[in-house]
Amino acid sequence: xxxxxxxxxxxxxxxxxxxxxxxxxxxxxxxxxxxxxxxxxxxxxxxxxxxxxxxxxxxxxxxxxxxxxxxxxxxxxxxxxxxxxxxxxxxxxxxxxxxxxxxxxxxxxxxxxxxxxxxxxxxxxxxxxxxxxxxxxxxxxxxxxxxxxxxxxxxxxxxxxxxxxxxxxxxxxxxxxxxxxxxxxxxxxxxxxxxxxxxxxxxxxxxxxxxxxxxxxxxxxxxxxxxxxxxxxxxxxxxxxxxxxxxxxxxxxxxxxxxxxxxxxxxxxxxx
Ligand SMILES: [Zn+2]
Ligand SMILES: [Zn+2]
Numbered sequence: 298x299x300x301x302x303x304x305x306x307x308x309x310x311x312x313x314x315x316x317x318x319x320x321x322x323x324x325x326x327x328x329x330x331x332x333x334x335x336x337x338x339x340x341x342x343x344x345x346x347x348x349x350x351x352x353x354x355x356x357x358x359x360x361x362x363x364x365x366x367x368x369x370x371x372x373x374x375x376x377x378x379x380x381x382x383x384x385x386x387x388x389x390x391x392x393x394x395x396x397x398x399x400x401x402x403x404x405x406x407x408x409x410x411x412x413x414x415x416x417x418x419x420x421x422x423x424x425x426x427x428x429x430x431x432x433x434x435x436x437x438x439x440x441x442x443x444x445x446x447x448x449x450x451x452x453x454x455x456x457x458x459x460x461x462x463x464x465x466x467x468x469x470x471x472x473x474x475x476x477x478x479x480x481x482x483x484x485x486x487x488x489x490x491x492x493x494x495x496x497x498x499x500x501x502x503x504x505x506x507x508x509x510x511x512x513x514x515x516x517x518x519x520x521x522x523x524x525x526x527x528x529x530x531x532x533x534x535x536x537x538x539x540x541x542x543x544x545x546x547x548x549x550x551x552x553x554x555x556x557x558x559x560x561x562x563x564x565x566x567x568x569x
Contacts, residue, residue: 299569300331301557302472303386303412303513303547308336308364311353312551317371319553321379327557331380333410334368338385341396344417346424354427361400365407384410386474387467389460391419397463405468412513412547413464414474415456418449428453429478432485432523446487453479454497461501465508472545473505475515475528482523498533502540511543516559527562534566 301324305312317334324332339358345351356364365383372381385408390397401408417425418439426438439449457476464471476498483489505512514534518524529544537544546563550556563569 298331299327299329299560300333300545301329301548301550301560302331302333302410302545303335303474303515304333304550304556305386306334306336306364306368308356308360308367309551310356313553315553317367320550320556321371321375321381323553323556325375325379327560329379329557331382332556333382333384333412334371335384335386335410335412336364338387338397338400340388341390341393344390344393344425345427350427350430361404365404369407382409382470384408384412384469386412386414387464388417389413389415389456389463390417391425391456391459394463401467408469411464411467411469411471412474413460413467413471413510415453415460415478418452418456429481432482435482435486440486447490447493450479450489450494451497454494454500457497457501458504461504461508461510464510470511471509472511472513472543472547473501474513474547475517475549476501476512476533477518477526477528477530478515480524480526480528481518481521483526484523495530495532498530499536502536502542505537505542506540511545512537513547514544514563515547515549516562517547517549519559519562520555527559531566538567 337355340355368383420426420438443449515528518526518528
């Protein structure tokens with residue numbers, strides 16, 4: 298099935314204010330059959346110690362009902378033309394898992410899809426910092442604090458494992474978001490140990506299989522000049538296929554013109 302499984306909307310404040318029809322018409326034009334809207338849900342107050350950045354990271358909690366109502370209307374409007382699946386890109390929130398649990402408990406009945414992502418790691422004083430904001434911010438937050446890029450990568454994969462444990466209990470269709478997001482700024486960071494990353498990724502495979510969690514084959518890294526990689530290595534895609542772990546293409550669109558981006562890359566690799 299031609300499916301874009303990871304997209305954002307006007308409810309994202311680091312995205313684009315376009316109405317949903319612009320995204321959905323573009324998806325139909327490109328021949329998509331299913332389109333998952335997976336917006337960033339609200340975050341705990343002061344998750345990161347930067348009020349301006351907090352405003353950009355996610356919608357305020359009071360908007361979540363509007364998001365579901367709006368997408369429900371879109372789903373009905375496009376019925377028969379495009380299967381609009383409503384979901385969220387849930388954050389794995391280390392030591393604040395109960396915040397995400399509360400959102401899921403409240404909205405699970407409305408959610409067809411959950412992409413589950415690690416976007417934050419602890420830094421100085423235990424405060425959370427973004428791993429995907431800017432290269433300079435990454436260096437400032439993590440390189441000195443963890444001591445080396447290898448230690449940052451190790452901690453990232455520790456969090457991905459906790460994320461899988463957390464996501465295992467979700468009742469809806471679920472996928473792990475951009476599993477190699479830690480490589481977003483790779484060209485501006487000290488070189489990462491690829492053999493170590495491979496070992497850690499291999500270690501995830503049985504956990505994903507056991508938990509019934511799929512993989513978001515997220516192509517947004519191809520658009521980042523500091524990365525120019527898909528956030529899922531090809532060998533990992535092959536291992537997932539061998540094990541029957543679902544692979545779902547994800548444009549991670551934050552603007553209508555990003556819908557379906559690099560679909561051909563994905564289609565070629567899975568023989569579609
Ligand atoms: Zn986003
Ligand atoms: Zn994400």
